[in-house]
Amino acid sequence: MRLKEICATLLLLAATAGSVRAGDWKHALQACKDAAGKPPAHKLDRRFPWEDCIIKLTSIDWLSPTVGNIAPGSSFAPGLRTRWQYNHGRLESEFVARGYYSLKNFYFMEGRYDAHFPFLKNPDEKATVSGFARRMDLRRQDFYGLGQFTSPASLAEYRHQQDEAGIAGYFPFTRWFAAAGALQRIAPAVHGVSDNGVRSVETVFPTSQLPGFLKQPTFFVPEAQLRVHTPFIADQTWKFTDVRATYDYFHDLGAGTNTFHKLQILAEQPFDLRVDIARHSLPKRKWWQNAICQGIVGDQCRIGTLVIDGLTTMSFTPSQNTVPFYFQETLGGSDIHGFDTLRGLADYRLRAPNRVLLQADIYHDIWGPFGVLGFYDTGRVGLTPSDLGFSHMRHDFGVGVYIRAGGNIVLRAYIAFGGGEGTKTNVKLANAF
Amino acid sequence: MPASIETLIVLMMENRSFDHMLGFTKSPTYAIDGLDGGELNHDSTGEPVKVDTSAAYTGDLATDPSHDFEDVMEQMFGVRSPGANQEPDMSGFVHNYERFTGNIAHGHHIMRCFDPKNLPVITTLAQEYAVCDRWFCSVPGPTLPNRVYIHAGTSRGRLDLSPDFLGGFRTIYEVLWKQEVDSALFYNDWSSALTFDFLLKHENQLYATFSRFVELCRRNRLPRYCFIEPRYNPQNLGSAFLPANDQHPDHDVRAGELLLKRVYEAIRSNDDLWKSCMLVIIYDEHGGIYDHVAPPRTVSPDISCPSPVFDFTRLGPRVPAVIISPYVQRGTIVHDLTFDHTSVIATTMKLFAPKAWPSGVLGQRAQQASTFESVLDLDMEPRMEMPEFGDPAALEVPPASLIVPGPLSSLQRDAIAHAAAIERQLPKDRQTGIDPQSIKDELRAGEYLAKVTDAILRQKGV
Numbered sequence: 071m072r073l074k075e076i077c078a079t080l081l082l083l084a085a086t087a088g089s090v091r092a093g094d095w096k097h098a099l100q101a102c103k104d105a106a107g108k109p110p111a112h113k114l115d116r117r118f119p120w121e122d123c124i125i126k127l128t129s130i131d132w133l134s135p136t137v138g139n140i141a142p143g144s145s146f147a148p149g150l151r152t153r154w155q156y157n158h159g160r161l162e163s164e165f166v167a168r169g170y171y172s173l174k175n176f177y178f179m180e181g182r183y184d185a186h187f188p189f190l191k192n193p194d195e196k197a198t199v200s201g202f203a204r205r206m207d208l209r210r211q212d213f214y215g216l217g218q219f220t221s222p223a224s225l226a227e228y229r230h231q232q233d234e235a236g237i238a239g240y241f242p243f244t245r246w247f248a249a250a251g252a253l254q255r256i257a258p259a260v261h262g263v264s265d266n267g268v269r270s271v272e273t274v275f276p277t278s279q280l281p282g283f284l285k286q287p288t289f290f291v292p293e294a295q296l297r298v299h300t301p302f303i304a305d306q307t308w309k310f311t312d313v314r315a316t317y318d319y320f321h322d323l324g325a326g327t328n329t330f331h332k333l334q335i336l337a338e339q340p341f342d343l344r345v346d347i348a349r350h351s352l353p354k355r356k357w358w359q360n361a362i363c364q365g366i367v368g369d370q371c372r373i374g375t376l377v378i379d380g381l382t383t384m385s386f387t388p389s390q391n392t393v394p395f396y397f398q399e400t401l402g403g404s405d406i407h408g409f410d411t412l413r414g415l416a417d418y419r420l421r422a423p424n425r426v427l428l429q430a431d432i433y434h435d436i437w438g439p440f441g442v443l444g445f446y447d448t449g450r451v452g453l454t455p456s457d458l459g460f461s462h463m464r465h466d467f468g469v470g471v472y473i474r475a476g477g478n479i480v481l482r483a484y485i486a487f488g489g490g491e492g493t494k495t496n497v498k499l500a501n502a503f
Numbered sequence: 504m505p506a507s508i509e510t511l512i513v514l515m516m517e518n519r520s521f522d523h524m525l526g527f528t529k530s531p532t533y534a535i536d537g538l539d540g541g542e543l544n545h546d547s548t549g550e551p552v553k554v555d556t557s558a559a560y561t562g563d564l565a566t567d568p569s570h571d572f573e574d575v576m577e578q579m580f581g582v583r584s585p586g587a588n589q590e591p592d593m594s595g596f597v598h599n600y601e602r603f604t605g606n607i608a609h610g611h612h613i614m615r616c617f618d619p620k621n622l623p624v625i626t627t628l629a630q631e632y633a634v635c636d637r638w639f640c641s642v643p644g645p646t647l648p649n650r651v652y653i654h655a656g657t658s659r660g661r662l663d664l665s666p667d668f669l670g671g672f673r674t675i676y677e678v679l680w681k682q683e684v685d686s687a688l689f690y691n692d693w694s695s696a697l698t699f700d701f702l703l704k705h706e707n708q709l710y711a712t713f714s715r716f717v718e719l720c721r722r723n724r725l726p727r728y729c730f731i732e733p734r735y736n737p738q739n740l741g742s743a744f745l746p747a748n749d750q751h752p753d754h755d756v757r758a759g760e761l762l763l764k765r766v767y768e769a770i771r772s773n774d775d776l777w778k779s780c781m782l783v784i785i786y787d788e789h790g791g792i793y794d795h796v797a798p799p800r801t802v803s804p805d806i807s808c809p810s811p812v813f814d815f816t817r818l819g820p821r822v823p824a825v826i827i828s829p830y831v832q833r834g835t836i837v838h839d840l841t842f843d844h845t846s847v848i849a850t851t852m853k854l855f856a857p858k859a860w861p862s863g864v865l866g867q868r869a870q871q872a873s874t875f876e877s878v879l880d881l882d883m884e885p886r887m888e889m890p891e892f893g894d895p896a897a898l899e900v901p902p903a904s905l906i907v908p909g910p911l912s913s914l915q916r917d918a919i920a921h922a923a924a925i926e927r928q929l930p931k932d933r934q935t936g937i938d939p940q941s942i943k944d945e946l947r948a949g950e951y952l953a954k955v956t957d958a959i960l961r962q963k964g965v
Contacts, residue, residue, distance in 0.1 A: 162936060305715040350727060352708045353683045367687040367711035367726060368719040 098127045124475065136168065139499040140176045141208045142404050142417035146499050147172035162186045162196075178206040194301060195242040203235040208406075210263060212418045213271050216279060216395065217453050218462055222416065222491050226274040228283075230396050231259040236291075250295040256320075257288045260396050282394025287324030293317065307342040309375075320397065328394050330387040330423075337380040343373040343432070361436055374434035374441075381409075384455040385423035399425040401449050401464070404498060410482075412447045413496070414466020414489025422451035426458045439474040443484065464489060506830060506881045508854055510780035513847055514731040514766050515653060516759055517646065517751035517914070518570070518790025521821035525634065526795075527556050528619045528626055535836050536636040542795045544597040544614060552597045552611045554793065556618035563612045564752035566604045567912040568791025572662040572812070574599050575643040575819060578791060579798065591797040593820075600791065614793050617756075623893040624760040628767065628784065629825045631890045633835035633878050638824035638842040639798045640788040641868075643817060646914050647921075649787045650695045653730070653844040656866030657804035662813060675728065675848050676709055677701040678864055682856035685726035689716040690960075691734035691748075693918060693952040697959060698925055710960050720769040723776040727855045733762055736915060736949030737908060746900045747945070751914055752790055757898045764892055767827065771889065778829055778885045783847065783875070786822035794820045799841060804866030818843050826878050829885035837878055845869035850876055908946035915948045922955040933958045 102123035127134065136151045149170030156163045163186065169179035182202040189197035208230040214220040236254030243249065260283060262270035277283055299312040314336045322328040345363065347355075352365045363371035383399045401411040402419025411427055412419070427449035435441040446467045452458045470484025483497040522538055529537030543553045570578075577583045577599045579591035601610025619626040641652035648658035655672040679686045680701070688696055691713050696702060702709050711719075713734075719725045733749035750759035763784060771777055798818040805815070824842065826835075845865075849872040852860035861870045911919070923939040935954040942948050 160941075303714070305712040306718075346724075349724070350685050352685045352726070353680045364707055366707050367709065367715065368722075368724045369685075369726075370724070372707075 098123070102127065136170070137499065138170055139408060140170055140172050140178045140206065141211070141406050141408075143174065143210050143212060144172040144176035144208070145174045147176065147178070149178075160188050175209050176207060178204070180204040189241055190243055192242045192245060194245055195248070197242060198238075198240045200238045201236075202238070203233075205231075205233050207231045210265070210268065211396070212416065213275075213280075213395070214419055214421065215275060216398065217422050218420060218450050218457070218464075220420065222419070224274060225416075226269040226271040227263045227265075228271045228396070229261045229263050231261075233257040238293075245301045246299055248297040248299075250293075250297065252291075252293040254291040254293070255288065256291055258286045258394070258396060260286055260394075280395050281392035282328055282396060285324070286394070286396075287322045287328055289328075290321045290323055292319050292321075307344060309340040309342060312338045320393075322391075327391055329391055330385050330393045330397075332383065332385045334381070334383045338377065339379075340375050340377045343376050344370045345373060347371050364435070374432050377429075377431045377433070379427070379429040379431070381425070381427040381429075381449075382458065383423075383425050384458070386455070387423075393423040395421065398423050399451065401425055401427060401451055403494070403496060408498075408500065410445075410447075412449055412464055412466055412489060413445060413468055413484060414447065414486040414494055415464065415491060416494065419491070420451045420464070422453050422457075424452040424455050424458050426450060426452075433472065433479075435474075441472050441474070442469065443472055443482070444469045445484070445486075466494075468494075506778060506885065508779060508781050508828070508876065508879065508881075510725050510727055510729065510776065511847075511851055511854060512725070512729045512731065512766070512770065512780060512782045513653070514733070514763070514782065514784050515650065516733055516762075516784065516786045516823075517735070517749040517754075518788060518792070519750055519752075519756075519786050519823060520789035520792040520794035521636065521638070521796070521823050522554065522794045523558065523616050523789075523792045524622060524625060524786075524823045525619075525629055525636075526554065526616050528629065528634075533630065533834065533836070535634060536796060536838060538616060538795065542793075544594055544793065546597045546601055546607055546610055548607065552614050554614050554616050554795075556616055558615040558617045558621075560621070560757050561753050561755040563615055564792070565909070566609070567752050567914075568600050568613055569603050569913070570645050570788060570791040571913075572642075572644040574603070574791060575789075578793075579643060579820065591817075593793070593795055593797055596791070596793040613791065616793075622756070622760060624763045624767075624898070625784070625823065625825065627890050627892055628763065628827055629823075631833055632828065632831045633826040633837055635824040635826065635837040635840070635842055635875070636821070637796070637838060637840065638785060638822055638846075640786075640819035640822050641844040642788070642815070643798065643813075643819035644788070645917075646787050647695060647917065649819070649844060652804075653787075653847050654696050654699065656845050656848050656869035658815075660805060660815070672699055673865065674699050674701060675851060675865060678859070679728060679851070679856060680705070680709075682859050684728070684855045686728035686730075687711055687726045688730045688732070689713050690732045690956065692738055692949055693735050693922075693956050694732050694960075695735075695918070695921075696730075696732075697956065698921075703959070706960055717765070717769045717772075720776055721772045723773040725776065725780070728851050731766060733759065735918065736945050736952055738949045738953060739946055747949070750786075751912060752792075753909060753912075755900045758900045760898050761900075764895075764898070770827075774887070777887075780828065781876075781879065782827040784823070784825045784827070785844070785847075786824075787844075789820035789822055796821050801843065802868050802871060804845070804868040806867065826875055828879050829887065830879040830881050830883055831886075832880065832883070833886075835878060837875070840873040840875070840877075842873050842875065843868070845872040846875060848872070850874040908944040911943070911945055911948055915945055918952055919948055922952050925959065926955050929958055 133152050137148045140147045147170035149168055151168035154165045165183045167181045171177045184198055184200045186196040186198050210227045211230050213226050213228055215224050234254055234256050236252055238252035240250040262272045295316040297314045300310045302310045316334045318332040320330050347369055349369050355365050363373050365371045385393045398421050400418040400421045402415035403417030405411055429447045431445045433441055433443050448463045448465045450463050466486050466489040468484050468486030470482055472479045473481040480500045486494045526538035529535050538554050543551045545551055573583045576585055577595040580589055581595040596613045597610050600613040601607055640649050642648045644662045648661055651658045654674045676686045687709055689711050734747050735749045737747045738745040746758040747754040748758040748762040750756050798820055800816055801818050803815040845868045848865050848869040853874050863870050919939050919942055926934050937951050942951055
């Protein structure tokens with residue numbers, strides 16, 4: 071990433087990606103005024119002053135600037151967002167329209183209506199019913215071939231455009247169980263690229279290794295998801311467990327040769343990392359000791375949070391059918407949804423219909439919104455579900471820094487080692503979608 | 504070598520008077536200043552209404568007895584505006600509740616007290632350890648001023664619960680911190696001390712949940728001074744309802760009994776902790792419920808009192824107070840010492856920061872308050888026997904009483920106003936999105952207050 075992009079990223083630091091509620095100009099300007107001057111004597115919210123200012127500026131209801139990452143390779147993407155709320159009793163709804171255009175000419179735009187309402191007396195979460203339409207243009211997407219044993223030298227590019235429209239629902243039946251579903255129409259369009267110095271996929275790979283390249287049908291995609299999770303428990307080392315199983319049926323509305331099923335299981339388990347400290351020593355700790363390890367009630371300090379993630383994706387096709395390469399799962403850098411995968415490899419480095427990934431991340435807040443992270447990744451892809459296993463796993467590890475806004479990590483910069491393909495550095499914003 | 508007290512734990516419950524909870528434990532062999540059965544008030548028809556042992560766990564006080572300052576004056580003096588030299592005769596409880604409920608028969612409920620066998624936990628703890636029968640609430644008024652007294656030693660002349668109690672007070676936690684003594688406030692759903700500046704500045708080091716308290720007891724890692732707040736509101740956890748366990752009328756008293764038992768058992772889960780700690784169970788104020796002992800005069804905590812109606816030189820009615828430690832003789836009755844909530848401050852400072860005490864830093868009243876460490880005999884062998892609380896099933900709160908949430912009590916209404924004032928100071932993305940005006944029942948109140956507490960205290964997720 072170039073210096074100007076990094077500077078622009080830090081300047082805008084507003085990758086809220088819909089994670090914050092609305093503000094208005096008055097509150098935003100007051101927050102910026104507070105940040106520039108002396109904060110109010112009695113301030114309940116101890117958010118980092120400039121963080122508050124930027125979040126409020128970027129979440130103004132009727133029109134606000136925003137910034138995000140559209141997809142790997144997009145570079146950072148400034149954009150605009152408008153948001154309109156309609157509340158009636160306990161029904162809260164909002165319409166959000168946003169658009170991003172990246173420094174590398176990717177774009178993404180979305181209109182979305184979400185209605186939230188109480189469901190079965192669940193106090194933690196509301197049910198949500200949504201309608202949405204999206205269009206995106208991913209100008210250059212990396213492709214190294216299919217399977218676990220491709221070479222970095224085979225890098226080629228393609229362009230991925232896609233329109234999506236559909237409805238979705240999320241229903242938290244209890245504090246620990248939810249079901250979700252969606253019906254989508256997805257219309258992809260994939261082309262080679264003709265930019266100077268870039269190899270287009272069809273010039274490197276035969277079409278037999280590019281399933282779905284010659285013609286892209288429209289897909290009708292019903293999706294069902296079951297989610298089992300424990301409630302967040304403050305003060306305990308075992309924060310929560312979250313497991314989501316998602317099934318998608320990609321129904322090819324054309325010739326039917328690209329119809330496939332996809333099953334994905336994602337599990338997340340964060341732990342508080344704590345160590346005991348000298349008894350009754352909390353008031354004696356210096357600020358720098360708390361920066362390293364934050365003292366908490368009970369003669370312990372918190373080093374940070376360890377998050378263990380596990381992800382498995384399996385695709386199944388009727389005989390003779392293929393999974394289009396542009397819908398196949400990837401490992402390396404981030405995937406198309408912004409999910410960190412094997413960070414010691416380039417974005418999209420490994421691609422196949424099936425993948426397995428295990429990760430351990432440690433996050434340590436240092437000061438205000440700033441923190442440091444360390445990670446270990448291991449995973450592999452497989453051309454068939456039976457390929458998935460623990461042989462030929464790729465591994466990497468690394469360290470980095472992050473910035474939070476509104477409690478969410480919006481910017482990560484890291485250096486990763488051990489992937490066997492050189493050291494990888496990356497600066498990533500939260501994804502726009 | 505005498506033992507020493509390393510940890511003082513205070514559990515403050517809600518709105519019950521001494522006589523209501525413990526008055527009928529009096530007997531020839533247990534000579535507390537309790538009830539003989541002849542104590543009475545008169546209703547508006549002149550009919551005498553005597554105390555009795557008919558108090559029910561819930562239902563008697565469905566209309567929350569008023570305990571605002573003027574009402575407590577009426578309860579204590581028989582008139583709402585007593586003369587300057589008038590002494591309280593505790594004659595106005597029935598009148599006050601009758602007027603408040605608009606029903607003569609209902610007014611009689613304020614004299615109902617518990618049969619000791621119906622309160623096995625607090626009765627057992629009182630009789631096994633020490634009961635203080637002259638512990639008075641600090642202010643003849645409602646919850647928040649009384650709770651502020653235990654944290655800060657003064658309410659700065661305030662008698663009400665208005666939400667402008669935000670910040671500014673110096674508290675025992677801050678004073679201890681500066682003396683390098685650790686302390687903590689353990690909460691369930693809501694904390695009435697949520698807005699003290701110093702506590703918020705050090706929230707990681709001073710606030711924790713009640714479940715953390717239980718865990719720290721097991722590992723004997725409690726801070727030196729611990730203050731526990733009960734669950735003030737019922738909570739719907741989706742798959743389960745948790746009853747309010749603060750014992751505020753008309754919450755089921757059994758849930759509070761179970762809380763007392765849980766706290767006691769948590770402390771007993773680690774012998775080292777038990778041998779070095781003292782647990783004090785007190786109630787914030789009498790809640791408008793009858794007590795027969797006239798509160799004495801005291802000193803104002805403030806050099807100049809800003810209140811035009813009250814000079815804070817009179818304590819409020821008695822509240823139950825039980826001191827539990829392995830160094831307390833069975834059946835101890837502390838009658839010669841008069842306590843109020845500032846006694847907790849004075850005792851804590853005397854135990855853990857003796858070089859900085861006495862001091863007027865937390866008000867004049869705390870500086871001269873009686874302390875209760877003398878109740879303990881640190882030379883005796885620690886008592887390790889476990890008392891029997893009877894059949895635990897008898898204390899289970901029937902589910903039916905939880906599912907139908909009650910109307911808002913005055914405390915809940917004021918807590919909502921308090922929370923709303925706090926919430927308005929938060930950025931919009933951390934606000935609950937709940938309109939406080941729309942909250943009409945206590946289940947919804949519990950949801951709202953817990954969410955505001957979370958918005959302020961809960962750690963950031965990843």
